[in-house]
Amino acid sequence: MIIEVWTKEKYSVNEEAGLIGRLAHAGLPVKTARLSRLYKIEAPFHKKDFDRIAAELLTDKITERYSLSARPALFPKGPKRCARPGLKKFYRVEVWLKNSVTDVVGESVKEAIRDIMGGQPRNVRFGRAYYIACGSESRLKRAVSTTLMNEIVNVYSVTKGKAKG
Amino acid sequence: MKKSGRGEMINFEKLLKKFTKLNEKELVKLDKACGWSLNAAELRQAQACFRKTKREPARGELETLAQTWSEHCKHKTFSGPVRFRSKSRTKRYKNLFKETIVKATKTLNKPWCLSVFKDNAGIVEFGRDKKWGLAFKAETHNHPCAVEPYGGAETGVGGVIRDILGVGLGAKPVLNTDNFCFGRLDSKMKLPRHALSPERVFRGVVEGVRDYGNRMGIPTASGGIYFDDGYLLNPLVYVGCAGLIPVNKIDKKVRPGDLIISIGGRTGRDGIHGATFSSANIDEETSASAVQIGHAINGKKTLDVLMKARDLNLYDAVTDCGAGGFSSAVGELGAETGARVRLENAKLKDTRIEPWEIWVSESQERMILAVPPGKLCALEDILNAENCEYCVLGEFTSDGRLLVTFDNETVADLEMDFLHEGLPNFEKEAVFPAPAARRRPSEKSNKPYLRTLKELLAHPNVCSRHSVITQYDHEVQGGTVIKPLQGRFGDGPGDAAVIWPHSATGDMRDFSGFAATHGFNPAVGRINPYQMALYSVDEAVRNLLCVGAEVSRTAILDNFCAASPKDPRVMGGLVLAAEGCHDAAMAYGAPFISGKDSFYNQSKDAGGRQYPIPLSLLISAVAPVTDIRKAVTINFKEAGSPVYLAGICRKGFGGSVYDELSGTGDNLISEVKMKDAVRLYAAVLKAMKRGFVAAAHDVSQGGLAVTLAEMAFSGGFGAELDLDEAAAEKGLSEPELLFGESPSRLVLEVAKEKEPQFLKLVKGLPVKEIGFVREEPILDIRLGDKRLLKEDINILKGLWKRELL
Numbered sequence: 027m028i029i030e031v032w033t034k035e036k037y038s039v040n041e042e043a044g045l046i047g048r049l050a051h052a053g054l055p056v057k058t059a060r061l062s063r064l065y066k067i068e069a070p071f072h073k074k075d076f077d078r079i080a081a082e083l084l085t086d087k088i089t090e091r092y093s094l095s096a097r098p099a100l101f102p103k104g105p106k107r108c109a110r111p112g113l114k115k116f117y118r119v120e121v122w123l124k125n126s127v128t129d130v131v132g133e134s135v136k137e138a139i140r141d142i143m144g145g146q147p148r149n150v151r152f153g154r155a156y157y158i159a160c161g162s163e164s165r166l167k168r169a170v171s172t173t174l175m176n177e178i179v180n181v182y183s184v185t186k187g188k189a190k191g
Numbered sequence: 192m193k194k195s196g197r198g199e200m201i202n203f204e205k206l207l208k209k210f211t212k213l214n215e216k217e218l219v220k221l222d223k224a225c226g227w228s229l230n231a232a233e234l235r236q237a238q239a240c241f242r243k244t245k246r247e248p249a250r251g252e253l254e255t256l257a258q259t260w261s262e263h264c265k266h267k268t269f270s271g272p273v274r275f276r277s278k279s280r281t282k283r284y285k286n287l288f289k290e291t292i293v294k295a296t297k298t299l300n301k302p303w304c305l306s307v308f309k310d311n312a313g314i315v316e317f318g319r320d321k322k323w324g325l326a327f328k329a330e331t332h333n334h335p336c337a338v339e340p341y342g343g344a345e346t347g348v349g350g351v352i353r354d355i356l357g358v359g360l361g362a363k364p365v366l367n368t369d370n371f372c373f374g375r376l377d378s379k380m381k382l383p384r385h386a387l388s389p390e391r392v393f394r395g396v397v398e399g400v401r402d403y404g405n406r407m408g409i410p411t412a413s414g415g416i417y418f419d420d421g422y423l424l425n426p427l428v429y430v431g432c433a434g435l436i437p438v439n440k441i442d443k444k445v446r447p448g449d450l451i452i453s454i455g456g457r458t459g460r461d462g463i464h465g466a467t468f469s470s471a472n473i474d475e476e477t478s479a480s481a482v483q484i485g486h487a488i489n490g491k492k493t494l495d496v497l498m499k500a501r502d503l504n505l506y507d508a509v510t511d512c513g514a515g516g517f518s519s520a521v522g523e524l525g526a527e528t529g530a531r532v533r534l535e536n537a538k539l540k541d542t543r544i545e546p547w548e549i550w551v552s553e554s555q556e557r558m559i560l561a562v563p564p565g566k567l568c569a570l571e572d573i574l575n576a577e578n579c580e581y582c583v584l585g586e587f588t589s590d591g592r593l594l595v596t597f598d599n600e601t602v603a604d605l606e607m608d609f610l611h612e613g614l615p616n617f618e619k620e621a622v623f624p625a626p627a628a629r630r631r632p633s634e635k636s637n638k639p640y641l642r643t644l645k646e647l648l649a650h651p652n653v654c655s656r657h658s659v660i661t662q663y664d665h666e667v668q669g670g671t672v673i674k675p676l677q678g679r680f681g682d683g684p685g686d687a688a689v690i691w692p693h694s695a696t697g698d699m700r701d702f703s704g705f706a707a708t709h710g711f712n713p714a715v716g717r718i719n720p721y722q723m724a725l726y727s728v729d730e731a732v733r734n735l736l737c738v739g740a741e742v743s744r745t746a747i748l749d750n751f752c753a754a755s756p757k758d759p760r761v762m763g764g765l766v767l768a769a770e771g772c773h774d775a776a777m778a779y780g781a782p783f784i785s786g787k788d789s790f791y792n793q794s795k796d797a798g799g800r801q802y803p804i805p806l807s808l809l810i811s812a813v814a815p816v817t818d819i820r821k822a823v824t825i826n827f828k829e830a831g832s833p834v835y836l837a838g839i840c841r842k843g844f845g846g847s848v849y850d851e852l853s854g855t856g857d858n859l860i861s862e863v864k865m866k867d868a869v870r871l872y873a874a875v876l877k878a879m880k881r882g883f884v885a886a887a888h889d890v891s892q893g894g895l896a897v898t899l900a901e902m903a904f905s906g907g908f909g910a911e912l913d914l915d916e917a918a919a920e921k922g923l924s925e926p927e928l929l930f931g932e933s934p935s936r937l938v939l940e941v942a943k944e945k946e947p948q949f950l951k952l953v954k955g956l957p958v959k960e961i962g963f964v965r966e967e968p969i970l971d972i973r974l975g976d977k978r979l980l981k982e983d984i985n986i987l988k989g990l991w992k993r994e995l996l
Contacts, residue, residue, distance in 0.1 A: 051390050128461050128484040128540060128554075173391055179339050179482055 029065045029080045030093045030155060037089045045156065054169035060157040064120065065135060069147030083138055115159065117166055121175045121182045122153035157187065207250055211242045227257035236615045251547035251595060251602030258515030258551050259522055260614045262790055268619065268756040268765075269788050275621040275766045283618075284766070291769040292749055292783045295776035303744060304782055306441055311511060312358040312434075313784025314441055315746045317815065318703045323696060324438050325705055326362040328354045329370075329431035329748045329811045331789040336428040338482055340387065340395025341402075345485030347430045348403040349555050353511035355434035356494060357558060359441040361501045361509055362434030364494070365668060365692040367404045369414035369430055370709055370809055371396055374423030375651065376995075381797040382423065389418075392426045394996060399485070400430065401662045406487035407494065411663035412671050413688040413707045416995070418651040419714070421805040424794040427752050429809050433707060435695035440501060443508035445524050447589035449561035451532060452506075453517070454574060454581040455493035456486055456556035458549050459540030489556040492579040497558065499577075505562065505570045512557035517584070518550050518603075520559040522593060526611055529588040534597040538582045546597035561587055619756060623763030626718060630843060631857040640896070640929055641980040643849070647893040647930065648900060648991040650848050657682055658996040668694040672704060672819045673738050678826035682992065683905025686737035686889055689822045704819035706740035710810040714846035717805050718858045720764040724771025724808055725863040729934045730891060731812035732779050736872050737887040737937060739823045739879045740814035745779060748811040749786035754793040754803030764806040772808075778865035781812070823879055825888035827906030830966040832885060832943050834910060837875055837958045838868075838936030840895065840919040840928050848892050849930035861920075861933040867957075868935035874953050875939065883949040886940035894930035896980070898938050900970055904988035909969040912962030914979070929972070929979060940964060 033041060038060065045059045065084060067076065073094065080092040123129050131152035140146040156174060160166050167184060175182045206213060206221045213221065218234040229237070237256050241248045258264060269288040274281065284290050296307055305324045306314040312328035332347025348367060355362045373396075374380075374389035382388065387395075404411040409432070461484050500506060512520045517537075521530050534549045544552070562570055567583075574581045588594075593610060595603040647653055660675045665688075673689035676682050687708035693699055710730035716723030728747065736742050749772055754761050776783055793803035816822055827834075843859030844850040850857050878884050886906070890898045895914070903910050914928055923931075939958075941949045971981045 048390075048394075052388070126460070127482070128459060128486075130484060130486040130488075133486070134488060172388060176339055176387070179342065 027067050027076050027094060029067065029076060029084055031063045031065070031080070031085050032091050032093070034089055034091055048173045049158065049169050052169040052173040054160060054165055056158055056160045058159040062155045064153040064155050066151045066153065067139070067147050068149040069139070069145070071143070075143060079139055079143065083142060084135070115161060116187045117158050117160065117163060118185050118187045119156040119158065119166070119170050119174065119182060120153060121156070121180050122151060123179055124181055127179045208247055210247050210253070211238050213238070225253070225257070227253070228262070229257055229260060232615050232617060233260055236613060240609055240613060249601055249603060251550050252605055254547050254551045255518045255522065255593070255603050255605060255610065258518045259610050261514065263514040264519055265614055266788055267614070268790055269751070271616045272618040273621050273762060273766060274618055275763060277623065287766065287769055291773040292786065295773045296782040296784070298777065299780060299782045301782050304746065304784060305438065306359065307782065307784045310358045311354040312362070313746065313748065314358065314436065315784060315813070317435065317705065318696065319701045322438060324362070324436045324441055325433060325813060326355050326358045326436055327431070327433045327746065327748060327811070327813050328358070328785050329368065329429055329750050329809065330354065330787050331750060331752055332428050332430060333425060333752060333789050333792055335483060336392065336396055336426055337387070337424070340392045341399040342482050342484050344396040344399025344428055344430070345403040345487070346483040346555050347428055348400055349485045349487070349490050350511070350513050351430045351432045352407060352409065352490065353513065353558060355432045356497050357509050357511035359436050360443050360506070361440065361497045362436035363498055363695040364407070364409045364432050364434040365670065365695050366413065366433040366688065366690050366707055367409050367411040367431065368707060368709070368811065369400050369411055370711065371429070372417045372419065372422040372427035372807060374420050374426070375418045378420050378423055380420060380423055383795060383797045386424050386794070389423060389426070396426065396428055397659050397662060397996060403485050403487045405664040407491050408667050410665045410667050410671050412665035412675050412690070413709070415709055415711060416656055416659065417711060417713070419805065424796065424802050425792040425804050427792070427804065427807055429750055431748070431811050433690070433705070433813060435692050445508045445528050445561040445587050446563070447528050447587055448564065449507055449587045450564055450567060451521060451530060451584040451586060452560045452562050452570070452581055453512070453537065453584050454496060454558050454560060454579055456489045456554055457538045457540045457580060458516070458544070458552050458554045458557070460544055460548055460552060461554055463548055463552050483553055483555055485555050492577050493556055493558055496573050496577045496579045499573050500570055503569065505566045506560040507563060508561040510559055512559060514553060516550065516552045516554070517559070521584070522607070522610055524559060524561055525587050525593065526607055529590045529592045529607060530585060530594070531588050532585040532595040534584070534595060534602060536582050536584055538580050546600060546602045549597070550595060550602055619762050620759040621762035621766045622759045623720065623767055624760070626858060628859050629856060630859040631855040640925070641982055643852070643930060644896045644900065644980055645987070645990050646852055647848055647897050648987055649993055650852065650893070651995065652848055653893045653897055654991050654993040654995070655682070655684065656995065657992065658994045670694055673706070673822050673824060677824040678905030679907045683826055684901055686734040686825060687740065689738050689816050689819055691819045702818045702820055704816040704822070705813050706735050706738045706816050707811070707813045708734035709812065710734070711808070712846060713805045713807045715860055716764065716768065716808065718845050719860050720767040720806055721771040722860050722862060723806070724768045725775045725865065726934050727808055727810040728772070728775035728779060728781065729863050729865070729868055730889065731810045732781060732872065733889045733935065733937055735812055735814045736876055737823065737825065737889055738816065739821055739876070740816050742814055742872055742876055743780060745781035745812050745814040746784045747776065747781050749783055750809040750811065751788040752792055752804060752807040753790055756790050761803070761806065768806060768808050775865065779869060821880070821882070823884060823887050825902055825905055826886055827902050827908040827910065827940050827964045828885040830908055830964050832940045832964045833946055833960050834912060834962045834964060835939045835941055835958050836895070836917045836936065836961045837871055837939055837953070837956070838890070838918065839957045840917055840923055840931060840936065841933035842920055842923055842927055842931070843933065844927065844931060847894070847930065847932040849894065849926065863934045871935065871956050874956055875937070878949050878952045881948070883942055883945040883952070884939050885942050888938050890936040890938065891932060894932050895936070895938070896929040896972065899972065900984070900987045901991070902938060902940070903970050904984040904991070907968065909965045909967045909971070909984055910962055911965055911971045913973045913975065914961055915975040916959045917961050918957035918959050925974060925979065928974070
């Protein structure tokens with residue numbers, strides 16, 4: 027199961043501006059971008075257990091929301107927002123640490139899950155997802171490898187997304 | 192099978208089985224494939240040793256030798272013999288380090304130096320009752336940060352914190368420091384495929400230092416950032432830590448029979464060959480295993496266990512698992528006794544690890560303790576209470592041997608003497624062709640001085656570091672008296688941090704503190720490495736003075752970073768800088784108490800040419816502040832107060848920011864007059880201690896105009912100044928007066944009602960009144976009748992307060 031945690035839109039201006047700035051510095055000027063945290067949890071839990079982990083452990087209820095689906099809607103507020111220029115086409119970039127690299131966030135979350143659930147997951151890995159509205163996948167890949175990941179310790183994937191509306 | 196450096200497939204096992212019979216070519220091939228970074232003579236020496244034992248070495252034994260003999264662990268360059276040739280003379284050094292840096296400390300023989308050059312950090316006396324020692328250490332983590340900035344910086348901070356935990360029987364960290372050198376963020380140079388952009392390195396390093404320091408609960412409150420394209424491919428990341436230790440906990444001694452206990456993190460394949468990696472150039476073949484991953488939470492647990500166990504006398508000795516992992520830590524602690532290690536007892540992250548990899552892995556957050564068997568139960572209680580993992584690896588013996596096994600397999604069986612004394616030494620050639628001095632004074636600049644000042648304030652090496660500093664928790668532990676951002680609005684620059692370490696001493700009635708700061712001048716070093724060392728020590732001492740620290744008790748650290756010392760010119764610069772360190776330490780009465788060096792900071796650029804860093808020397812300095820309540824900040828405090836310039840303005844723009852901006856090519860370095868500086872600083876300190884000085888700020892990058900602007904906008908006051916009266920060398924040009932960076936100068940705001948007493952104290956010294964603070968927020972600088980510049984301080988502040996990140 028992958029738990030994805032987002033900063034609510036009314037609080038996410040700064041982190042989005044930071045991401046847009048980094049992409050611009052890497053040669054990819056974009057107007058809109060979002061990011062989230064990913065927790066890949068390998069454990070024989072029920073959905074309600076994952077809900078509990080997400081709600082009680084990984085999310086700040088006031089500033090964040092979560093999703094248990096690996097591919098949540100990018101702009102869930104409806105067609106108006108999606109109709110904004112530049113949002114029709116976006117890409118989802120997932121960045122993870124390589125399996126051979128120690129994931130200290132994942133380890134801490136694993137221990138925390140053991141503390142609240144009683145049972146320990148087989149494995150927990152931490153990653154990030156970036157949603158970037160841009161026209162060129164090749165330019166995006168160049169920018170991602172320049173600024174959002176390091177080939178020595180990370181792996182990444184890019185998938186084309188669709189705005190809901 | 193593995194690829195050698197040339198991509199050829201070689202068979203390790205086959206070569207290892209006939210190690211003593213290999214020819215030089217085969218030895219080099221094996222070294223490259225194993226990543227040992229030993230040279231041919233060292234490999235031959237290892238061969239000779241094993242020929243005597245009439246057996247072939249195990250992989251673990253060669254790995255142990257490679258780690259122990261690495262540049263990182265043995266400092267071969269600095270502690271080896273050197274032949275320095277200049278135009279007029281040839282000088283030979285048997286041990287460059289001992290004949291310069293250590294020599295100064297020995298000659299000065301300060302009674303307040305409690306432990307120097309023999310442990311993980313230097314220790315000086317601290318506090319009113321002399322019950323405490325202040326331990327201080329700075330390290331570099333350059334190669335790991337070039338490869339993976341976040342992990343490299345995190346583990347750099349973790350490593351230096353563990354040095355403080357591993358000094359004596361353990362000091363409590365109270366301050367972290369950070370100094371970085373990056374390529375210019377606006378650099379247009381094409382980077383090779385494997386290199387990360389400077390912006391990427393900068394961001395990753397800052398995040399790594401932030402996350403580790405903040406999570407450990409240690410304030411990061413002193414440091415600096417320097418941008419120069421010389422660091423584009425090889426950034427420098429200096430991290431430091433200071434801690435408090437009771438003086439009766441400084442001595443440690445391993446006893447035969449003590450158990451070898453590893454506490455903290457588990458051992459994995461991460462960070463293998465970190466020590467030998469520091470002796471290698473970074474290239475496309477650099478692997479992920481050289482990257483270390485930090486775990487601050489485990490680090491914090493280890494810290495808490497150690498402090499409790501120390502105070503209950505539960506162990507005889509401690510050291511950190513740094514470069515070389517268990518091999519270096521156990522080898523170091525057992526150097527005089529011997530050790531028996533059973534690696535099957537190690538707690539592992541990954542069971543697919545080879546025994547020799549367990550032995551040399553540099554997995555983080557591990558400390559090695561020498562524990563008397565009778566105290567193990569009490570220690571286990573603390574470890575369990577703190578949820579800190581541990582394992583009993585073996586015991587220290589009395590046979591002078593290092594015996595390491597994994598179940599029934601022998602991983603290493605070596606004489607301790609050979610391990611620590613067997614390293615062959617080679618004489619290195621050193622030359623330094625000094626460039627001819629050129630002075631290009633531009634009496635009449637085409638550019639208005641105000642425009643130049645604005646450009647200087649916005650220059651990356653001058654502008655505000657708030658976007659980095661505010662990411663660090665510099666308040667945790669509640670003892671940061673003088674903070675990295677100072678002034679009326681808490682957003683001005685600072686010269687030094689002042690720490691009141693009551694969280695470690697527990698004494699709220701003793702107001703003793705200490706100041707920590709740095710001196711760093713690689714641009715001067717490009718022209719004159721000897722003067723670079725003098726400038727750096729002078730700058731560090733002056734920074735301490737600016738907060739009111741007792742500069743006659745300054746203790747300093749040296750951190751040299753350079754390209755390959757195989758290049759005689761690199762070695763030549765190093766010799767001159769080391770000589771400068773000696774002379775400066777003697778003149779300022781400031782002993783070196785510890786230090787570190789990092790070489791091979793060079794990589795191939797996009798065109799395949801070697802791209803070395805400039806010779807870089809960071810001087811880190813600490814000095815006691817007798818009463819932290821009287822510490823001084825840089826900002827102007829009160830309208831009407833007179834402003835004084837202490838020190839003489841001298842000619843030359845060599846190494847200055849002005850020269851970089853204007854491109855005059857002036858490389859004249861004005862020499863540091865150390866005796867004059869010491870006299871001046873002593874008088875100024877006396878005035879500060881008597882409360883005559885309300886604000887003080889050193890004149891450094893950007894020159895006098897920048898210093899005055901910073902004091903003004905940090906205080907929210909303007910100033911009316913006339914530089915006609917400033918002490919200056921004859922023939923000094925107006926730009927040199929405003930923007931020159933000649934050393935040993937500082938600006939003082941003197942309390943108006945104390946001015947007569949102040950003048951008595953500085954009589955006969957080059958301390959001249961240059962104007963006064965005023966309410967109106969305008970900086971107005973004249974030279975007699977001529978107005979040099981005039982501007983609203985808020986406009987100047989706006990330019991200075993750039994977002995770097």
